Amino acid sequence: MAQANVLDRERVTYVGIEESAVGTRSAAMKRIHLVQGQGDIGAALSSEMIAVEDDRVIRFDNPQRAQGLKLPAWGALTAHLKGVKSADRLISGATPAVLSQHLLLQHGLGRLSTGVGCTVGTGSTATELVVDDNSGLEVGQVVFVELDDGSYEAATITALTSTTGITLREGLSSAPGDTNVVRGAYNFVPAESRTATLSVEQKLTGTSGLEYRVLGAFGSLAFAFPDAFGKPITFTLTGVGCSTHRGPETLSGPSFGTSTPADDDMGTLVLHLPKLYLDTAITRASDSPYRIEKIALEMMSAPDPLPDPTQETAQNGFVDTAGRDNGVFAQLTLTVRMDTAEEAIFEAGTLRAGLITWDCNDGSIVALSFARAELVAKPQKVTLGAGRTGMTMVLNLLRDTMTAGGSSAEQLDLARAPLRLAVG
DSSP, X not given: OOOOOOOTTSEEEEEESOOSSTTSOOSSEEEEOOOTTSOOGGGGOEEEEEOOOOOOSSTTOOOOOEEEEEEOOOOOEEEEOBOOOGGGSBOTTOOOOOOHHHHHHHHHHEEEEEXXXXXXXXXXXXXXXXXXXXXXXXXXXXXXXXXXXXXXXXXXXXXXXXXXXXXXXXXXXXXXXXXXXXXXXXXXXXXXXXXXXXXXXXXXTTSTTOEEEEEEEEEEEEEEOOSSTTSBOEEEEEEEEOSEEEEXXXXXXXXXXXXXXXXXXXXXXXXXXXXXXXXXXXXXXXXXXXXEEEEEEEEOOOEEEEEOTTSTTSEEEEEEOOSSGGGOSEEEEEEEEOOTHHHHHHHHTOOEEEEEEEEOTTSOEEEEEEEEEEEOSOXXXXXXXXXXXXXXXXXXXEOOOOOOSSSSHHHHHHHHXXXXXXXX
């Protein structure tokens, strides 16, 4: 026996870029900092034990079970949503970085599109920007535009005109001045084809031989927005299947990554202080933001495993078939203060665009953009706090109808996205 007292908080986790082939360990692994105690991939790893139902003379003479397939489930990875460090922000001339959290967000939604920014020239308006060079951007991406007071506002690109024009869906509070910055963002959108798999590794560093590896991993993404303002936002990638797994053991060929202390490659925490605009046409120069009391986002996921008897779990990849489950891919539930106008909007079936932003203390920004949202339930009266009256609104997020910037899979996914998550 070699029992040891091992602390779960002494742990290191790595996640890989998309595997080149299902079950092939990623060529590049990135260390990710998870929420302490909420990211144990080894907890769900198991093998099937098959009962041997042979007849016996004695009724309680049960034969030893046979070990069958490795079971495909693996534990969930939960992280605090974080912004981007200043060195990794996508200003003009920047090179997009491969960041640990972005590997999970890209896998969970399906598509990462990085837009490199530019500089504003003269003659810009709140919706039409004149810039020096828009070649680093794509239609459908969210960007962050610097205003004259030094603050930034998020907006979605609906068109690129020539090489020096950008059309924005959401109007800025004011027209940006000459030499102001247009900052690109790491944009995450649903992909029409979500089939890529991940490599995930984890080690408990308190003793040797406690390393775990999951290959051909596939997961479902969910966000958790706290009820209290000013608290961290978390997201979870729940493992639904894999092609193989190993551990606990000392992994070799290739060996596990380093377990020495290391700083996070992500920026500061995103605290839940949301600003929401919701209108048929968002015009921040005149619109007032909604006062959100609570928010919940649900995205549908239906991973269909591809059978393969040559794999240890009898699975060799996945196809996400979700999209029209219960008539919706993504649904947003908002609890707001009482507003009688919402009843008329529901009765009329009016579609609205929305933009939610969170500003980080280090200057990074997170934005959630959607172009067409419909109220799918009559707004319900609820009690807020100690007795205030508010209402709950349930919004289905419909696919965007903007004209794509081209015919590539990335350009089509960006143009059709029912929601866009941008970090920058």
